[in-house]
Amino acid sequence: MRPGPTGVGARKLPPGAGPLGATGVRHGSAPHSVARPLTSPPSRGLPPNGWSSLRRLPPMRDEPSPSHLPRPAPGGAAGEAPAVEIVGLFKRYGTKTAVDGLTLSVARGSVTAVLGPNGAGKTTTIETCEGYRRPDEGSVRVLGLDPLADAARLRPRIGVMLQSGGIYPGARAAEMLRHTATLHAHPVDVDTLIERLGLESCGRTVYRRLSGGQQQRLALAMAVVGRPELVFLDEPTAGLDPQARRATWDLVRELRTDGVSVVLTTHHMDEAEQLADEVAIIDGGKVIAAGSPEALCRGGAENSLRFSGRPALDVVSLLKALPVECTAIELTPGSYRITGNITPQLLATVTSWCAQHGVLPDRLSVERHTLEDVFLELTGKELRA
Amino acid sequence: MIADPTDTADTADTADTTGPADTTGPAAASEPAGTFTPRPGAAPLGRMIRAQAALETRLLLRNGEQLLLVIIIPTLLLALFSAVDIVDTGDGDAVDFLAPGVLALAVLSTAFTGQAIATGFERRYGVLKRLGASPLPRWGLLTAKTCAVLVTEVLQVALLTAVALALGWSPHGNPATVALLLLLGTAAFSGLGLLMAGTLRAEATLAAANLVFLLLLFGGGVVVPLDNFPGGVESVLSFLPVSALSDGLRDVLRDGAGVPWANLGVLAAWAVLGLGAAGRFFRWE
């Protein structure tokens, strides 16, 4: 990583600045980064329409200098393969199809958030990547390796946080983390990690007496302590308080800065907006939309800009100043709304038009769709079984 | 506590320029490495297995119920039944009859009951699953579990021997034969314990393993001589692994016999059956 202000923190906006502020920075107006339309269910066996949008590997962050990437595993050219490459994955339990022709590619060094309603197939997909489940059909490659056939070579290179459990109920927190570190050749300093995740006060507490959030943090620490190239975090912030959630976010950001690829699942849309370079929304065992959070939000219903001013402004003249796809109307006398792709340039155009016409735009506000809006739009509002 | 790995010195602000050349590590680092800069790799197998065995032994010795099962109950049985003439243990000192039986019971409690219950709950709590994603191979985990069982058994045998000697026990026979019997017994009980832990629900394993322990305690020639049972029952009971073990130990330790081949044969058969079935049917999740 280049030193200096090119780190993630500088690229991503500071927390609270809104996830969409980065529009145009990472992807510009790349039209191909818009989520694919959700009609026409993909035919089985074939990649869903537009899944190429998943394979596009945008240089969304500073490209790590090649010398910084892990070398290919000895005897294999695996080093250049994507972090995860899933093509046409099917997984059935009896008559229930948990994963239904899922295709997903995760670029090295990126943070990918997998979203989806309960039972969508997120855990099944991730656990297939981790080598816990055998695909019924389709291919899964993790760091260029087959999670089952190459398990022994793959295991030391990935970090795993299960959706729940995985730790001896009678083991003390620090003891368990230290033990996990001992299984790896070059672990992270255990005390540093304990401090980072705020577990100092419960290092001697046995796992079953830790609070739910402390248990989650311990499991997270165990996933990263071995300095893996790729970590799978299944709902890493479920049950965390806001402070611990932010500590987890910071950790994930640091993982990315340090060149670790991260695949996480979450039900918190703000978390995906905050952390993810790429988002994949899964429903019914399929990827129904994917792209950067910005692209997904842009791809949904249009955003809008509202302001108040004198009644009966010359809307037609305003419209002429705007890009063609925009609309502008006076909703009620003196209250105006512009819809379209609201960019900083567009905002400047509107305010300079107002300046030319001697209008002070009052209560000027930009309304953008959040990832949650997009998610609900795509997956519907009904509860899942 | 497990000793710190020797090479955890890399921290956030340590340039990784002095690190050993390592095919799995980052290339010659011309830039400062971050805390999490990938540097994957499994620890040496020996170190992993040792650490895992140490952890499992510590967890066992820290667990109250397990201690009750593997230390307190055998010791109390030995002391109580030697001091008080409750059952007819035949000619000679009661302790000469009881000590070999209680040694067999100790192996049963650790290798079968304790291991079955602990492993059953590890499976239920996803511990085995999570370890499956760690660099420790499955056979390494099983080796470590066996080491933990053996370490516990060494402690048990030391304690029980000391208590028995204090009660006037005078053992005979070849210690190597005794060790062979204990090892084969451990293999037989481990196979059966793991079979149970890997196929039943954790609660069912808990109940069944305790029940089997109780039944074998009284019906396995541990504290009650098998010839107190009717002839037909006795011959069936003598094929139980715990009977074969206690009988073989008694032949050697009390009667100074040579190698009790028949008993070793029975134990070997149980070991092959149990370990084979466990290997075939064990489910990790």
Ligand SMILES: Nc1ncnc2c1ncn2[C@@H]1O[C@H](COP(=O)(O)OP(=O)(O)OP(=O)(O)O)[C@@H](O)[C@H]1O
């Ligand atoms: N071992 C299993 N046996 C039978 N069915 C299963 C099994 N594991 C998962 N399923 C089913 O597969 C579907 C997908 O489950 P999965 O755990 O992948 O969902 P998820 O997206 O992770 O959900 P959540 O957000 O609730 O964690 C569900 O309908 C679930 O009931």
Ligand SMILES: [Mg+2]
């Ligand atoms: Mg899940």
